[in-house]
Amino acid sequence: MSTEHLDTEDQKAFRLKARNWMQGRLPPRIQGEPAMDWEDKALVDRDRVIQRCLWDGGLAGIMLPTAYGGLGLSKRFSDIFYEEAAPYRLPWHFGNAFNVVMPVLIAHANEALKKRYVPGILKGEQIWCQLLSEPSGGSDLAGVLTRAEKRGDKWFLNGSKVWTTGGVEGDMGLCLARTDASLPKHAGLTMFAVDMHAPGVTVTKLRLIRGNSDFAQEFLDDVEVPEDHVIGEVNAGWTVAGTQLANERAGMARGWHEGVAAAVEASEITPRQSYLTLARELGLADDPLAREIIGELIVIDAVYELTTRRVGNGMRTRSLPPTIGGVPSLMAARTDVRRTALLSALTGPTAVAAPPGSSGLDNGFMRVCTHRIGGGTTEMQLNSVAERYLNLPREPGPDRDIPFNQLRHNALR
Numbered sequence: 001m002s003t004e005h006l007d008t009e010d011q012k013a014f015r016l017k018a019r020n021w022m023q024g025r026l027p028p029r030i031q032g033e034p035a036m037d038w039e040d041k042a043l044v045d046r047d048r049v050i051q052r053c054l055w056d057g058g059l060a061g062i063m064l065p066t067a068y069g070g071l072g073l074s075k076r077f078s079d080i081f082y083e084e085a086a087p088y089r090l091p092w093h094f095g096n097a098f099n100v101v102m103p104v105l106i107a108h109a110n111e112a113l114k115k116r117y118v119p120g121i122l123k124g125e126q127i128w129c130q131l132l133s134e135p136s137g138g139s140d141l142a143g144v145l146t147r148a149e150k151r152g153d154k155w156f157l158n159g160s161k162v163w164t165t166g167g168v169e170g171d172m173g174l175c176l177a178r179t180d181a182s183l184p185k186h187a188g189l190t191m192f193a194v195d196m197h198a199p200g201v202t203v204t205k206l207r208l209i210r211g212n213s214d215f216a217q218e219f220l221d222d223v224e225v226p227e228d229h230v231i232g233e234v235n236a237g238w239t240v241a242g243t244q245l246a247n248e249r250a251g252m253a254r255g256w257h258e259g260v261a262a263a264v265e266a267s268e269i270t271p272r273q274s275y276l277t278l279a280r281e282l283g284l285a286d287d288p289l290a291r292e293i294i295g296e297l298i299v300i301d302a303v304y305e306l307t308t309r310r311v312g313n314g315m316r317t318r319s320l321p322p323t324i325g326g327v328p329s330l331m332a333a334r335t336d337v338r339r340t341a342l343l344s345a346l347t348g349p350t351a352v353a354a355p356p357g358s359s360g361l362d363n364g365f366m367r368v369c370t371h372r373i374g375g376g377t378t379e380m381q382l383n384s385v386a387e388r389y390l391n392l393p394r395e396p397g398p399d400r401d402i403p404f405n406q407l408r409h410n411a412l413r
Contacts, residue, residue, distance in 0.1 A: 002083055014077055018084040021057035026050060026088035035092040035257040038166045038214045044127070047091035051124030054091070060122040064102070069119035082259045092257040096166065097121045099251030100244055101128040101174060104191075108232040108240045113193060117172065129170035130244070131161040131194065131218060136409060139377045141176070141245075142185045142238060145409060146220060148177040148192065155192065155225040157200075160217065167203050167216030170196045174244060175220075176237050181405040188404055189237035191244075193229040200224070249325035249384075250315060271298045282350060293346045297339060304328075304335050324389060330381040 007015060027046065037043055054060045062078045064070025071077070102121065105114055120126040137143045146159025157177055164170070173194045180188035196203065200223040205213040232240040275294045276285070284290035308328045314320030386392040399407055 003079070004083075007080070011076060011080055014073075015080050015084060017057075018059055018081050021059060022085060022088055025053050025057070026085070026090075029087055029089050033089070035260055036095065036214075037212075038093070038169055039212060041169070044093050044169050046089075047093040048124040048127070050089065051091035051094055051122070055123045061118070064118065064122070065106070068106070068114050069122045085259050090257075090259040091124065092260070093127060093166065093169070094121065094124075095251070095256050096130060097126070097128040098258070099256060100130060100247050101172075103247040104174060104231065104240060104244050107243050108191070109193070110228060112228055113231065117193065126171040127166060127169055129164050129166050129173045129196070130248075131164060131167075131173040131175035132241075132244075133161065133163045135160055135162050135217075139380045141241065142189065143404075143407075143409070144176055144178055144189065146175070146177045147181070148179045148190060148225070150179075153227045155227065155230070157192065157194065157220045157223040157225060160219050162215075162217040163206070164216045164218060165214055167196070167218055168205055168213075170203075172196060173218075174231070176241055178404065179237075180235055182403050183235065184399075184401055185404045185407065186238045186400060188235055189241070190234050191231040191237040191240040192225050193231055194220075194223065194225055198223050198225075246325060249329045251325075272301055279346065282347065284346070290346055293342050297342050300335050300339055300342075304331060307331060321389065326381055326384045326389065330378065330385055333378045333381065 004012075004015060027050070034040075034043070051060065058071070059081060061068075061070030062073050062081055063075060064072070066072040098121070102118065105118055109117070117126065121128065131146075132141060132144075134144050134146060136145055144159075146157060146161065148155045148157050157175065159177065161167075161175070164173070167173075173196050175192045175194040176189055177192060178188055179190040182188070194201070196218075200221040202219040202221070204217045204219070206215045206217055207213050208215065231237075275297050279285050279287075279290050279294060282290075311320065311324050311328050314324060383395060387394050
């Protein structure tokens, strides 16, 4: 459903510009093609070309400041763009760059970095990743052991990062490192913009049990970082990380790959047909228990979609606080666990014996584990919602006031 009838004269002109530019230049949206597949280099490279095409057509960075290459327009223009872009593939491998990195750069980077890297992203020249988790740290992000040492006018990073989405294809990364171990763990951190192709950066694919390699591990051996590539203030990296994580949760709340779903929200929810198809293929269409399971699956999907819509709208209108982004992220983990349990009960041994993708059996199975740890573990998400949204007391944390070099760490010395 188009909202073209609501356009002002300026918005009509923008809509026609977007419509005419994209037609014949952007590849069509292909049903079943993944929004993101880091092992498909051709698909990643195609997204780089798509992003460059949008830049050339004056359609990149619609809501970003003009000083950094954006158009400086309102969200209405962004909505118009996504309406007109519905038939086409968009550069969804730039999700990290637009959902997380861009807000961090705009909020905390110096002017030189903004003018260098924001246009670089808009032109499709740089895919960014997040260098946060570490082999020894898990969800305790403030406990990172990667260290940064100042020598003259350069910083040198040493350590390892892990579970980096798109690390192999990344050109730049936001890297949280420890710059002063004599301070408490939250106080001695600094955020850096790191060139993923710099000498000393080794990127290794991680092969998951489900067979794909979306993630990578990085080893940083005396990686040189220019002094002006500090984002924010030295030893104030935890503040920058807060912006980073808040925007990651916000991206998950509104839909990570913008433009995948319809730009205009439907007034009704259409039940997922794959559940019914699966039951028929298994010969369970008339089984009372199977029908009960499918009913609950449909309800779970409806609750998730309605909650996500409400949160997304609340974030856009600012009727809900920014911290609300943690709610759908937590809900995704919880609903995925329940959805997987229901699908397991419905399919029984068939799901175990069938290869991925068979008869829709992987629908819901793929994300049950990763959503419980992606963007912070379920336990961390519970704490975040409790403390930042419900204003409940913070859990005791005696290590918050002790110098980091006096803490015991889960790492070899």
